[in-house]
Amino acid sequence: MLDELPKLVVLVALIAASFSLSTVLWSGAGLLRIVAARVWQRDGAHHSSVGGGADGGERRAPRRLEPSDVAVLIAAHNEEQVIGDTIRSAAAQVPAANIFVASDGSTDGTVALAEAAGVQVIDISPNRGKAGALVEGISRFSLRDRFQVVLLLDADSRLRPDYLLTGLPLFDDAGTVAVAGRATSALHPRPETWLGRLLTAYRERTYVFVQCMQKFGQASRRANAVAIVPGFASMYRTSILDSVDIDAAGLAIEDYNMTFEVHAKRLGRIAFHPSCAVAETQDPDTLRDYVLQMRRWSLGFWQTVRRHGAHVGVFWFSVGVSIVEVLVTSIILVLALPMLLLSTLAWLLADVARLGGAGFEWAVAIAGAVPPGIVLLGLLIPDLCVTLIAAVLSRRLPNAAALCFPLLRIVDAAVCMLTFVRAFGAAGDGRWISPTRRSSPAIEARSVDPTPTPDRDQAVGEVVRRAAT
Structure with missing residues (x-):
């Protein structure tokens, strides 16, 4: 059971990133x-x-x-x-x-x-x-x-x-x-x-x-x-x-x-x-x-x-909860892509280790703990559920492009983290470029x-x- 714990942690984290409290x-x-x-x-x-x-x-x-x-x-x-x-x-x-x-x-x-x-x-x-x-x-x-x-x-x-x-x-x-x-x-x-x-x-x-x-x-x-x-x-x-x-x-x-x-x-x-x-x-x-x-x-x-x-009140409590969720979700999504790349690389190199190659034991450990398929499913399945819910609500059928939506969510998460840091250092004047x-x-x-x-x-x-x- 303990061997499955890393996989469960990754899946739960990615699902929580799509369906917040x-x-x-x-x-x-x-x-x-x-x-x-x-x-x-x-x-x-x-x-x-x-x-x-x-x-x-x-x-x-x-x-x-x-x-x-x-x-x-x-x-x-x-x-x-x-x-x-x-x-x-x-x-x-x-x-x-x-x-x-x-x-x-x-x-x-x-x-x-x-x-x-x-x-x-x-x-x-x-x-x-x-x-x-x-x-x-x-x-x-x-x-x-x-x-x-x-x-x-x-x-x-x-x-x-x-x-x-x-x-x-x-x-x-x-x-x-x-x-x-x-x-x-x-x-x-x-x-x-x-x-x-x-x-x-x-x-x-x-x-x-x-x-x-x-x-x-x-x-x-x-x-x-x-x-x-x-x-x-x-x-x-x-x-x-x-x-x-x-x-x-x-x-x-x-x-x-x-x-x-x-x-x-x-x-x-x-x-x-x-x-x-x-x-x-x-x-x-x-x-x-x-x-x-x-x-x-x-x-x-x-x-x-x-x-x-x-402040005190329902709105302010809701905002506070949302802030925590947004920050945690953004961190998870920003880390998801490098995690997927590392896991995929480890999965490929694990075969080398199994054939007797030295120095790739780390790849076997990572590929066994967090297979790339788990990370990919954790990104795609919850996001696909969001797409299907939106499709039912809007009465519009989604198309194959929806498979790329997780990449845009990662872009959103990266922007969120960068602006969070910037907001507490730089001011804005509201001037715009359309x-x-x-x-x-x-x-x-x-x-x-x-x-x-x-x-x-x-x-x-x-x-x-x-x-x-």
């Missing part, structure tokens, strides 16, 4: 949300579709928000290839007068295209970074005073036609101060290279798994532990913006910090549901752009953790009529029932 716990919380919503729908059908929550405690807002209450703020830096589609997707849901672009030192045609689209634009020079552009846009356009909600939209993101139809009802609870948008990778334009398609498929799997298996549970009313309100397409009540330090010094990105600010200052609840407030984002399709984006995201997370420190964009034909703007109708009211009521837990 946080994933198990928050998946359970998500299942409870689903059960509670169904019970409420069955037993509370005689109540108003927006009255009360499945677990109680909901404070009903004075009135339901409408698209006219929403300002769309787009921070952009050299985004001429994609900003037209982004503006059109927003203009299909709110009046053009509600759309604002803060061009952060763009040197291409971003400003001209935005002005031609009939939206309000400011040209910031020199560039200040995305967070600085958001602060300038909120101030210059007086968004706090003119609107009840601000939708922060990246210039490469496209709102799904029902983004506001499904997202705004989440504000029916007066305690909700932010709605985290649900991210999905844009299918069009399709990356031209095999590597590009691999990267976007891997990113989509990450979106599906994390948002459905973790974030959905974190967003339950009693937990209120959503770790990030992503800046690509999310909404905030303008009434809390003065309390949020959007452009905090020394941070590479703003969205982690804004989320932590909401929790640290107890400003209210962050709502999220996988079928609400969905938007498409154009993910990197080159390895260089992918690594740069991951480095920026990861660095921003660690810098935010350093800035806020430890990834290479894929231009696409103009999309058709499909507007959603805000006029109440029985079908619309029924649809909105269903949204509220799903998300009320």
Whole structure:
């Protein structure tokens, strides 16, 4: 039995790297949300579709928000290839007068295209970074005073036609101060290279798994532990913006910090549901752009953790557990590849030792303790399970490229470790270099009529029932 111990340790470590304690716990919380919503729908059908929550405690807002209450703020830096589609997707849901672009030192045609689209634009020079552009846009356009909600939209993101139809009802609870948008990778334009398609498929799997298996549970009313309100397409009540330090010094990105600010200052609840407030984002399709984006995201997370420190509460406990899991998982994955190479080399050299070759006894010992097949299975099998879960949730069949996903997880782990070290030594100013964009034909703007109708009211009521837990 003791001879099998090293193999078991390797297998358990690699499996734990894919299925963390946080994933198990928050998946359970998500299942409870689903059960509670169904019970409420069955037993509370005689109540108003927006009255009360499945677990109680909901404070009903004075009135339901409408698209006219929403300002769309787009921070952009050299985004001429994609900003037209982004503006059109927003203009299909709110009046053009509600759309604002803060061009952060763009040197291409971003400003001209935005002005031609009939939206309000400011040209910031020199560039200040995305967070600085958001602060300038909120101030210059007086968004706090003119609107009840601000939708922060990246210039490469496209709102799904029902983004506001499904997202705004989440504000029916007066305690909700932010709605985290649900991210999905844009299918069009399709990356031209095999590597590009691999990267976007891997990113989509990450979106599906994390948002459905973790974030959905974190967003339950009693937990209120959503770790990030992503800046690509999310909404905030303008009434809390003065309390949020959007452009905090020394941070590479703003969205982690804004989320932590909401929790640290107890400003209210962050709502999220996988079928609400969905938007498409154009993910990197080159390895260089992918690594740069991951480095920026990861660095921003660690810098935010350093800035806020430890607090008491469910959210902070969850973050603490996640930090330990992320660091341990990253170490395991970073070591997995050299372990596989060493084990394979030992396995090959073990035959030499068995034929009488001297000096290769170490190879026999390593090959016997940790065969390369064990390491390979430990990498592939748990990761394949993640892929299959994501496929079931998204109702999309995975392809053979999924076998390469473990390599990208190792890349993620290496970036995580490097940025962890850097975050406690170097600051960031948030200035950005956008990834290479894929231009696409103009999309058709499909507007959603805000006029109440029985079908619309029924649809909105269903949204509220799903998300009320």
